[in-house]
Structure formats: structure tokens, C-alpha cells
């Protein structure tokens with residue numbers, strides 16, 4: 350049986366695109382994207398999903414500005430649940446979910462954050478790491494808990510900051526690591542036994558995953 354995932358995005362969608370690519374080339378044989386949700390109607394990732402005939406759901410949170418966050422979330426839960434996802438994958442989803450939403454999908458929501466948690470939580474993890482002057486940076490996948498960028502860590506990928514002249518160069522390096530890490534994470538969740546090939550492939554690009 351395939352793991353049915355709903356991917357939540359807010360923008361570019363390169364992680365989404367990479368998951369789609371990995372499903373297509375059989376790297377992720379046992380995963381199926383059942384829908385893509387975005388809180389921004391202009392998210393480019395929606396175009397990527399549509400081009401692959403993946404159902405999309407959009408609900409602009411800006412239309413709910415004067416209402417409780419739970420009211421907005423209730424509106425999302427309904428359409429998402431109709432796809433019965435086994436897992437909700439936040440991939441560049443830039444909205445904090447409340448305890449209400451999280452409790453509807455216990456241990457079924459994961460996120461990718463562009464820093465080695467618990468360092469550099471919140472926005473612009475890559476810039477925070479660059480400005481701090483760390484020598485090793487990276488990204489983390491974790492289960493989503495009510496406190497921002499917390500929750501049990503699933504996996505991490507690290508890169509060096511060597512030769513990164515600015516925050517943009519580091520961000521690019523981390524994004525490459527994110528793409529490997531998301532696939533690794535999904536494989537780990539579905540208990541795929543052979544993770545070494547992927548780890549080695551990443552390692553050749555100086556990305557260490559564990």
C-alpha cells in the first residue's frame with residue numbers, strides 16, 4: 350500500500366517538485382501525492398501540481414484576517430480530510446498551525462526547516478546561521494508540534510558553509526540538502542530498508558544525512 354501524502358506549500362514549491370520527480374523516477378515507489386494545499390493563490394507550486402494533474406486546494410488566509418485561526422483551519426480540514434491522507438507534508442508552508450489543527454492529525458504532520466534544529470528556529474534559518482558564522486549548517490525534518498519548529502526530529506542533513514560568500518549561497522546549498530532530506534525522510538517513514546544508496550548519493554555532493 351502506498352503512503353498517501355498531502356503537501357502544503359506557500360510559494361515556489363521546489364520541494365514539492367522534487368517529491369513529484371522522485372515518485373516519477375521510482376525513487377519513491379510507495380508514496381502518492383493525493384493533493385496539494387496552498388494558503389497563497391499565487392504560489393508557483395500550484396502550477397507544478399496542476400501540470401501533473403494533482404488536485405489542488407487553495408484557501409487564502411488573508412481573507413480570514415479578522416477571525417480566529419481555528420476558523421480558517423476548520424475550512425482546510427474538510428477538503429483535506431476528503432483525500433484521507435496518511436501524512437501531511439509541510440514543504441515551504443509559511444503559516445503556523447494551531448494546536449487545534451495539529452490535534453486533528455496526530456503524528457501525521459511533518460515539516461522541513463532550513464536549519465539544524467534546535468538552532469535557528471523561525472524565519473530565515475539560513476540567514477541566521479550565516480550571520481552567526483557557523484561552519485556546519487543544514488536542514489531538519491520533524492513532526493509538527495504546537496511550538497514553532499519543535500517536535501520530534503526525524504532526520505537531518507548538513508552541509509559546510511565553506512566557500513559561501515553570502516547568505517544566498519548558503520541558502521542554495523541548504524535547499525539542495527532539503528531535496529535529499531525530504532525524500533530520505535519519506536523513505537524512513539515508510540520503513541524502506543535501503544537508505545544507504547540515497548545517503549551515499551547525497552554524500553558525493555558533500556551533504557551528510559542522518
Ligand code: GRF
Nearest residue numbers: 361362363364441461462463
Ligand atoms: C525551504 O527552504 C523550506 O525549508 C522553507 O521554505 C523553503 C521552501 O522552498 N520552509 P520550496 O517552496 O520548497 O521551493
